[in-house]
Amino acid sequence: MRSHYCGDINTSHLGQEVTLVGWVNRSRDLGGVVFLDLRDREGLIQVVYDPDLKDVFDVASTLRSEFCVQVKGLVRARPESQINPDMKTGEVELLGKELTIINAAAPLPLSMDNHQNNSEEQRLKYRYLDLRRPEMAERLIFRSKVTSAVRRFLDDNGFLDMETPILTKATPEGARDYLVPSRTYKGQFFALPQSPQIFKQLLMMSGFDRYYQIVKCFRDEDLRADRQPEFTQIDIETSFMSSEQVMAKTEEMVRGLFKDLLNVDLGEFPRMPYSEAMARFGSDKPDLRNPLELVDVADLVKDVEFAVFSGPANDAEGRVAALRIPTGASLSRKQIDNYTKYVGIYGAKGLAWMKINDLDAGMEGVQSPILKFLNEDIVKQIVERTGAQTGDIILFGADNATVVAEAMGALRLKAGEDFDLLEGEWKPLWVVDFPMFEKINGGLHAVHHPFTAPRSVTPEQLAADPAGTVSDAYDMVLNGCELGGGSVRIHDAKMQATVFDILGIDEQEANDKFGFLLEALRYGTPPHAGLAFGLDRIIMLMTGASSIRDVMAFPKTTTAACPLTNAPGFANPQQLVELGVSVIEKQPEQDAE
Template sequence: MRSHYCGDVNKSHLGQEVTLVGWVNRSRDLGGVVFLDLRDREGLIQVVYDPDLKDVFDVASSLRAEFCVQVKGIVRARPDSQVNTQMKTGEVEILGKELTIINASAPLPLSMDNYQNNSEEQRLKYRYLDLRRPEMAERLIFRAKVTSAVRRFLDSNGFLDIETPILTKATPEGARDYLVPSRTYKGQFFALPQSPQLFKQLLMMSGFDRYYQIVKCFRDEDLRADRQPEFTQIDIETSFMTSEQVMEKTEQMMRGLFQDLLNVDLGEFPRMTFAEAMRRFGSDKPDLRNPLELVDVADLVKDVEFAVFNGPANDQEGRVAALRIPTGASLSRKQIDEYTKFAGIYGAKGLAWMKLNDLDAGMEGIQSPVAKFLTEDIIKQIISRTGGQTGDIILFGADKANVVAEAMGALRLKAGEDFDLLEGQWRPLWVVDFPMFEKINGGLHAVHHPFTAPRGITPAELKADPVGAVSDAYDMVLNGCELGGGSVRIHNAEMQSTVFELLGIEAEEAKEKFGFLLEALRYGTPPHAGLAFGLDRIIMLMTGASSIRDVMAFPKTTTAACPLTNAPGFANPQQLVELGVSVIEKPKTDTE
C-alpha cells in the first residue's frame, strides 16, 4: 500500500511519484488550497491538494485529524520561503494526485500534540492514540534501536541468548511475588520471576559460559516514577570472569550505546565505595553532576550543650552532617521552613541552619538559631571544613546515620536543582564494596540478594562478623540513577548455606526453596558473576523522559492498574473452582 515512509521522503525523490499511508496530523484550507500533514512512525510530510482535481480536492477538504488515508502524488521542492528546517522532510512536499480514506476517525478523546495536557489516566486508557504522537513513537523506536544494539554487542562478545522460565518458584528478592495458581496442582502456586537469577546461575553451572536475555520481570511492590509491576532487564551472566572483568565488559557496552545512538562520550567511569558514597552524598547512587557534599562535623559538636547535636555526635549509630549551599543565604525564612518540611519526609525531626551573611564581620555576620549553642571557634571550624563563603548557608542534619543520609542526601539533590548547580550532562560511576548485610528490626537482610558472594573471606569468617562483611558487588550509576547492579555469585555450597543461615532461613526451609541450587553447587560449579540492567531506566535517561511509563508501550498506572484493558479484573467463579482458589472479598467501608 506504500512506496515510502513519510519521514523518509527527501530531495533525492524530486519528480518521483510516491504512495504514502498514514494518519492526518493536521489539515488546513488556505485560500482554496488544502495543506495536509501526513504522519507515520517515521515522521511527517506536507501534502498539497489544489482545486484542479475537484473530486480529490473535495475528499481532502473533508479530512479531520487522525483519519487513516492513502496518498499518491509527485515529490516537489518547497519554495525557499516555505522550507521548514525543523522537519526532516521540510525541503519537499507532495503534490497530491489521488487520495483514499482508508478509515475515518471519530472525534478524539484526547489532544494529540506534544504539548497536550491530557491526564495520565486518559493517556493510558487511549494508549493506542497516545503512541501515535511523534514524541512517543520516537521513544519506542529508539528503544528498539537500543535493544538491537545490545544484542549485537553481546552476540559479538560470545554471549548466548537463552530464555528462562516465566512460571517459577517464589524467591526472597526483597519484594512481593505475583502468584499464579495451578489448575493441575490445586492449592499450589507458581510465581512470576522477580529476576532470572537462579536460572542464569544454573546455566553457568551447565557450562554455557556467557548468557544474556532481554527479559520481563515482575514485582508486586509500591510504585514510583521509575518502578512498574512488570519491567524489562538486560540480564547478563558469565563464568570464569572477575567482577573487574564484568564491569569492564558492561561499561564497554554502555559506552557504545551512548556513543552510537546519542553521539555522547560518557568519559571516565570512576569507582567509589558504598561507604564513601554514603558519607559524601548520603546515597548509594549519587548524582555527580551535583557538586554539593555532606561534611561530617560530629567531632566538632560532641561537647556542645545542645542535645540535638551532642546526642547523635556521641552515638555510635548517629551522625551530624553539614551541607553548604553556595549563595544559599538568600533563602527566606519561609523557604528554609519548606526545606525543613521536605527533610521531614525522610525522617528528619528538624533542620538546623547557619547563614554566612558577612564573614568579614565575624560573629556579627553569622545568622543562626543554633549559634548560641556553639563557640566562635567551633563555628569557624565548621565554616573552614565546609568551605563556607560569604553569602552561603550551611544546613545541618543530626540523627541516626541512616536518617541523616536519607534526609540530607535528598536535600542535597533538591538544593542542587533549586540553585541550578548541576555541572555537565552525563556523570557515570561504579559504586562498589557494598556491605553483605544490613540490620533491619534486629535481623539481617541481604543488601543485594542472598546469592551474592562476600569478598575474600571464608564461611567461618563471615559467620563471625556478618555485619562487617563486604560483598563482591557493583552498581552502575548515571546521573543519580542506578542503571544496573550485579555481583560475583556464591559458587560454594557451604558459603551459600552459611548465608541462608545468617538470613534466618532454616535448613529445612532452604532445602524446600533452594534444594535444587544447593544440590547443583555440589557438582563442579564454576565461579560466575553477572549484572542486570534496567532497560526501561536506560531508555528513560537516554530520551530525557520523566518516567519509565513514557518509554514503555503499555505501562500500568501508579496503582498498578491498566485503564486500557481494565486489568486487573475478577476471575470467572468456575475458573476459581477449577483452580481450588477462594477469594476473600474486600471489607466494605461506611461510604460504600
C-alpha cells in the same frame, strides 16, 4: 500499500511519484488549496491538493485529524520561503494526485498536538492514540534501536541469548511476588520471577559461560516514576570472569550505546566505595553533576549543650552532617521552613541552619538560631570544614546515620536543582564494595540478594563478622539513577549455607526453596558473576523522559492498574473453582460511631 515512509522522503526523490499511507496530523484549507500533514512512524510530510483535480480535492476537503489515508503524488521542492528546517522533510512536499480514505476517525477523546495536556489516565486509557504522537513514537523506535544494539554487542562478544522460565517458585522476598495459582496442583502457586537469578546461575553450572536475555520481570511493590509492576531487564551472566572484567565489558557496552545512538562520549567510569558515596552524598547512587557534599561534623559538636547535636554525635549509630549551599544565605525563613518540611518526609525531626552573612566579621557575621549553643571556635571549625564563604548557608542533619543520609541526601539533590548547580550533562560511575548485609528491625538482610559472594573471606570469617563484611558487588550509576547492578555469585555450597544461616533461613527452608541450587553447587560449579540493567531506566535517561511509563508501550499506572484494559479484573467464578481458590471480598468500611 506504500512505496515509502512519510518521514523518509527528501530531495533525492524529487520528480518521483510515491505512494504513502498514514494518519492526518493536520489539514487546512488556505485559499482554495488544501494542505495536509501526513504522519507515520518515521515522521511528517506536507501534501498539497489543488482544485484542478476536483474529485480528489473534494475528498481532501473532508479530512479531519487521525483519518487513516493513502496518498499518491509527485515529490516536488518547496518554495524557498516555505522550507522548514525543523522537519526531516522540510525541503520537499507532495503534490497530491490520488487520495483514498482507508478509515475515518471519530472525534478524538484526547489532544494529539505536541503541547497536549492530557492526564496520564487519559493517555493510558487511549494509549493506542497516545503512541501515535511523534514524541512517543520516537521514544519507542529509539528503544528498539537500543535493544538491537545491545543484542549485537552481546552476540559479538560470545554471549548466548537464552530464555528462562516465567512460571517459577517464590523467592525469599516472597511477599512481593506475583502469584499464579495452579489448576493441576490445587492450592499451590507458581510465582512470576522478580529476576532470572537462579536460572542464570544454573546455566553457568551447565557450562553456558556467557548468557544474556532481555527479559520481563515482575515485582508487586509500591510504585514510583521509575518503577513498574512489570519491567524489562538486560540480564547478563558469565563464568570465569572477575567483577573487574564484568564491569569492564558492560561499561564498554553502555559507552557504545551512548556513542552510537546519542553521539555522547561517557568516558571511563570512576569507582566509588559504597561507604564513600553514603558519607559524601547520602546515597548509594549519587548524582555527580551536583557539586554539593555532606560533611561530617559530629566530632566538633559532641560536647555542645545542644542535645539535638550532642546526642547523635555521641551515638555509635548516629551522625551529624552539614551541607553548604553556595549563595544560600538568600533563603528566606519560609524557604528554610519548606526545606525542613521536605526532610521530614525522610524521617528528619528538624533542620538546623547557619547563615554566613559576612565571613570576615566572625561571630557577628553569622546568623543562626543555634548559635547560642556553639562557641566561636566550633563555628570557625565548621565554616572551615565545609568551605563556607560569605553569602552561603550551612544546613545540618542530626539523627541516626540512616535518617541523616536519606534526608540530607534528598535535600542535597533538591538544593542542587533549586540553585541551578548541576554541572555537565552526563556523570557516570560504579559504586562498589557494598556491605553484605544491612540491619532491618533487628535482623540482618542481604543488601543485594542471598547469592551475592563476599569479597575475600572464608565462610568462617563471614560468620564471625557478617555486618562488617564487604560484598563483591557493583552498581552502575548515571546522573543519580541506578542503571544496573550485579555481583560475583557464591559458587561454594558451604559459603551459600553460611549466608542462608546468617539470614535466618534454616536448613529446611533452604532446601524447600533452593534445594535444587544447593544440590547443583556440589557438582563442579564454576566461579561466575553477572549484572542486570533496567532497560526502561536506560531508555528514560537517554530520551530525557521524566518517567519510565513514557518509554514503555503499555505501562501500568502508579497504582499498578491498566486503564486501557481495566486490568486487574475479577476472575470467572468457575475458574476459581477449578483452581481451588477462594476470594475474600473487601469488607465495606464501618461508619465511625
